[in-house]
Amino acid sequence: MAMAVRAPLVRTFLLSPTSSSPSPSRPLGAPATCSVVRTRRGISSSRRLPLRANCRPLPTRAAVAVDSPGTGSREAESDSPNVLLEVTDLTAVVAESKQEVLRGINLTIREGEVHAIMGKNGSGKSTFSKVLVGHPDYEVTGGSVIFKGENLLDMDPEERSHAGLFMSFQSPVEIPGVSNIDFLQMAFNSRRKKQGLPELSPIEFFGFLDPKLSAVNMDPKFLNRNVNEGFSGGEKKRNEILQLAVLEADLAILDEIDSGLDVDALQDVAKAVNGLLTPKNSVLMITHYRRLLDYIKPTFIHIMDYGSIIKTGDISLAEQLEKQGYRAISAA
Amino acid sequence: MSSCCCGSPSLPASASSRRLRRAPAVKFRPAAVRCSLSDPFVLEIAEKLEDSLSVAPRAAPAPPSLQRLRDASSQSLLSRSWPSLKDEPFRFTDTSFLRQSRILPASGPSIDLPPFAAGSASPHLLAVVDGLVVPSLSRFSSLPQGVCVGGVSDAPSGPVSERVLEVLALGDAFQGRDLFWDINGAGAPDLAVVYVPSGVRMVEEPLVVRFVSLESADAGSNSLFVSNPRMVVVVEKGAEVAIVEEHLGAEGSDGKCYWANSVMEIVVGEGAKVFHSYVQQQSSNAAHIKWTFTRQESSSTYELIEISTGARLSRHNLHIQQMGPDTTTELSSFHISQTNQTHDLHSKLVLDHPRGYSRQLHKCIVTHSSGHSVFDGNIKVNRYAQQTDAGQLTRSLLLAPRATVNVKPNLQIIADDVKCSHGAAISDLEEDQLFYFRARGIDSETARDALIFSFGAEVLARLPFEPIRKKVASHIRDLLAAKKP
Numbered sequence: 001m002a003m004a005v006r007a008p009l010v011r012t013f014l015l016s017p018t019s020s021s022p023s024p025s026r027p028l029g030a031p032a033t034c035s036v037v038r039t040r041r042g043i044s045s046s047r048r049l050p051l052r053a054n055c056r057p058l059p060t061r062a063a064v065a066v067d068s069p070g071t072g073s074r075e076a077e078s079d080s081p082n083v084l085l086e087v088t089d090l091t092a093v094v095a096e097s098k099q100e101v102l103r104g105i106n107l108t109i110r111e112g113e114v115h116a117i118m119g120k121n122g123s124g125k126s127t128f129s130k131v132l133v134g135h136p137d138y139e140v141t142g143g144s145v146i147f148k149g150e151n152l153l154d155m156d157p158e159e160r161s162h163a164g165l166f167m168s169f170q171s172p173v174e175i176p177g178v179s180n181i182d183f184l185q186m187a188f189n190s191r192r193k194k195q196g197l198p199e200l201s202p203i204e205f206f207g208f209l210d211p212k213l214s215a216v217n218m219d220p221k222f223l224n225r226n227v228n229e230g231f232s233g234g235e236k237k238r239n240e241i242l243q244l245a246v247l248e249a250d251l252a253i254l255d256e257i258d259s260g261l262d263v264d265a266l267q268d269v270a271k272a273v274n275g276l277l278t279p280k281n282s283v284l285m286i287t288h289y290r291r292l293l294d295y296i297k298p299t300f301i302h303i304m305d306y307g308s309i310i311k312t313g314d315i316s317l318a319e320q321l322e323k324q325g326y327r328a329i330s331a332a
Numbered sequence: 333m334s335s336c337c338c339g340s341p342s343l344p345a346s347a348s349s350r351r352l353r354r355a356p357a358v359k360f361r362p363a364a365v366r367c368s369l370s371d372p373f374v375l376e377i378a379e380k381l382e383d384s385l386s387v388a389p390r391a392a393p394a395p396p397s398l399q400r401l402r403d404a405s406s407q408s409l410l411s412r413s414w415p416s417l418k419d420e421p422f423r424f425t426d427t428s429f430l431r432q433s434r435i436l437p438a439s440g441p442s443i444d445l446p447p448f449a450a451g452s453a454s455p456h457l458l459a460v461v462d463g464l465v466v467p468s469l470s471r472f473s474s475l476p477q478g479v480c481v482g483g484v485s486d487a488p489s490g491p492v493s494e495r496v497l498e499v500l501a502l503g504d505a506f507q508g509r510d511l512f513w514d515i516n517g518a519g520a521p522d523l524a525v526v527y528v529p530s531g532v533r534m535v536e537e538p539l540v541v542r543f544v545s546l547e548s549a550d551a552g553s554n555s556l557f558v559s560n561p562r563m564v565v566v567v568e569k570g571a572e573v574a575i576v577e578e579h580l581g582a583e584g585s586d587g588k589c590y591w592a593n594s595v596m597e598i599v600v601g602e603g604a605k606v607f608h609s610y611v612q613q614q615s616s617n618a619a620h621i622k623w624t625f626t627r628q629e630s631s632s633t634y635e636l637i638e639i640s641t642g643a644r645l646s647r648h649n650l651h652i653q654q655m656g657p658d659t660t661t662e663l664s665s666f667h668i669s670q671t672n673q674t675h676d677l678h679s680k681l682v683l684d685h686p687r688g689y690s691r692q693l694h695k696c697i698v699t700h701s702s703g704h705s706v707f708d709g710n711i712k713v714n715r716y717a718q719q720t721d722a723g724q725l726t727r728s729l730l731l732a733p734r735a736t737v738n739v740k741p742n743l744q745i746i747a748d749d750v751k752c753s754h755g756a757a758i759s760d761l762e763e764d765q766l767f768y769f770r771a772r773g774i775d776s777e778t779a780r781d782a783l784i785f786s787f788g789a790e791v792l793a794r795l796p797f798e799p800i801r802k803k804v805a806s807h808i809r810d811l812l813a814a815k816k817p
């Protein structure tokens with residue numbers, strides 16, 4: 001049987017421009033605004049400490065979901081750390097089917113904070129992270145995202161990366177024919193170029209890379225393999241963290257970085273992530289398990305359900321979740 | 333988007349498959365019966381070739397083997413006609429521009445050849461210019477003991493010459509040959525011979541065979557010089573050899589018109605191994621038609637890696653015949669078809685004996701709406717080829733609207749105890765892969781370039797010699813960069 005095929009017209013994907021239209025109606029039971037906890041003044045002094053510190057002042061339950069966006073009170077808190085990411089009423093649909101997935105997300109992340117998002121399968125966690133990095137599968141239909149004072153939604157995915165945003169994929173794609181080291185070097189040099197810095201030669205780059213490899217405890221032989229090709233689930237995750245280490249992002253979104261990791265690998269990855277944390281940068285991690293939160297201590301935990309954040313709290317939320325499941329949360 | 337015809341234990345094609353094995357001494361070609369009237373265009377070519385050979389600068393009497401080849405081929409040409417799109421093997425491949433050209437036999441290189449053959453990655457180099465072996469441009473000084481490389485008139489009498497005669501006779505009995513095979517035989521000015529005696533290894537440093545087309549015409553002049561390089565490779569029992577076959581125009585001839593019409597016959601002896609790289613980088617207005625006919629004795633290995641990027645029309649006819657059990661055959665090809673280019677691979681692997689192992693990978697990129705790629709890959713697993721393990725995969729990357737590929741991977745399986753698989757995929761670049769690059773800060777153009785290059789890298793990586801691999805890789809990068817829309 002023969003087949004003759006003609007190429008379809010080359011597709012282009014565009015993110016729709018940020019719309020300022022009000023967010024569409026919300027499901028019953030979801031709070032009218034699900035904005036993030038306002039941090040208290042007291043937190044800022046301890047924020048200079050490593051984030052793994054156990055005894056960090058925590059936001060109280062009372063502080064949860066009380067602010068509407070746009071009250072203008074945030075900037076008044078001049079001594080709290082700078083806002084890194086501010087998501088307001090973000091709605092998004094699947095580009096192809098126009099099916100709504102994100103239904104009004106509000107989230108504020110400040111420098112030095114660690115946030116965790118938990119939530120049922122299919123609640124929209126990965127979609128949220130992919131929308132933040134500009135994945136062409138989705139179309140933003142409303143709301144705004146400000147990253148480091150700039151409109152993130154106006155930027156191309158590569159510009160978002162250059163601006164300091166990084167997402168580790170839940171399922172990183174394999175790229176046959178492109179070696180891992182070439183890929184890392186391309187990514188690194190793209191950013192250098194953007195910063196007006198000279199690109200590093202392969203040898204200089206290897207010198208730069210070597211300590212990063214040890215930081216994630218990765219065998220250098222993975223550098224000569226094709227990107228993610230034939231990597232085990234855990235190896236792929238480790239490779240994502242290596243990329244994060246190379247790109248030194250300000251905000252790292254880690255989508256289920258713990259799934260598929262054995263205990264040792266989880267510790268390696270957590271150690272590497274903690275090692276990358278400074279008072280200036282932040283992590284947003286998505287996870288189903290408390291185990292990861294024992295290693296990378298979150299400042300806040302958010303529960304996502306049906307495309308929006310329905311609850312925000314501290315580590316106790318994860319404990320409650322583990323004991324009682326999501327039913328207890330949504331009932332609350 | 334894949335087409336399949338595998339897994340069924342028996343296909344009606346079994347009856348005709350027999351004929352391939354024992355051809356009668358008298359030529360009998362069913363196709364020829366249908367069109368026994370001579371084709372005047374073909375006759376004209378045959379006459380011109382004959383005339384040119386009788387006045388050629390090196391018109392010393394041809395060695396008997398070469399003369400016999402020419403005579404038999406001329407005879408056979410009488411009943412051939414020029415293929416049209418109605419003939420199955422040329423259904424998708426338009427050769428009409430050859431037919432509309434004034435075809436002139438290349439007259440053979442003069443004495444003062446430009447030193448284009450300089451710079452080779454290996455100390456072993458055989459230069460063939462317009463079909464003639466040119467010893468002054470070749471390097472044979474460090475060939476392993478017993479290995480013979482050169483023109484047939486220099487081949488030692490005895491086993492070498494006898495084997496060459498044998499191979500030519502087998503080719504004569506080959507039922508699958510076509511008009512272009514016969515044109516080559518009728519017009520071959522020389523016969524390049526490579527003979528590797530039993531047990532000899534020549535693998536680390538390959539024999540580079542550089543086919544250069546020197547005589548050419550300007551595009552648009554309607555004249556088309558044809559050369560007919562012919563080569564016989566005999567690798568005896570247990571020997572191992574690596575051959576890199578290059579096809580080029582003369583330096584600075586890009587854009588020139590010519591037609592290279594070559595035939596290579598390879599015999600892989602019992603337990604022998606042949607690693608064959610084939611790199612086609614002809615001028616963008618050239619026609620390149622080539623036959624590779626390989627016979628594999630028992631327990632032998634034949635690996636072919638083809639990278640074709642040149643020529644306006646490039647057709648590779650590849651026929652591999654298994655002569656005994658336990659053979660290994662690995663075929664990989666990569667084509668890039670850009671503006672006005674057609675690349676065509678017609679391959680046939682015939683397995684008649686038990687426990688053969690074969691893998692075929694075909695990949696092509698069509699970058700322009702006027703580019704075209706054709707693949708017809710047949711693997712025939714006959715009745716006695718039990719426990720055969722055959723796999724076939726073709727992948728095409730179409731980068732422009734209306735870019736065209738015609739792929740026809742097909743397995744014909746008559747034996748019932750076999751493991752066979754095949755598949756075909758045609759795609760644009762993977763959006764998810766593109767996005768992965770962009771999410772890491774790499775702009776989409778750089779990402780596209782990297783992904784397009786990486787598509788062929790799988791085949792490229794199989795080229796066994798690093799200097800050649802690097803040279804071909806940089807050639808491909810240049811091509812892809814230059815022809816951006």
Ligand SMILES: Nc1ncnc2c1ncn2[C@@H]1O[C@H](COP(=O)(O)OP(=O)(O)OP(=O)(O)O)[C@@H](O)[C@H]1O
Nearest residue numbers: 094101119120121122123124125126127128137170
């Ligand atoms: N590209 C897409 N096409 C169609 N549906 C999609 C697409 N992306 C997401 N969805 C749908 O949107 C919903 C949210 O998916 P998403 O991957 O964001 O969930 P998740 O919260 O990350 O789940 P999990 O915990 O299983 O990873 C699901 O119902 C999913 O099927």
Ligand SMILES: [Mg+2]
Nearest residue numbers: 125126127170
């Ligand atoms: Mg997910």
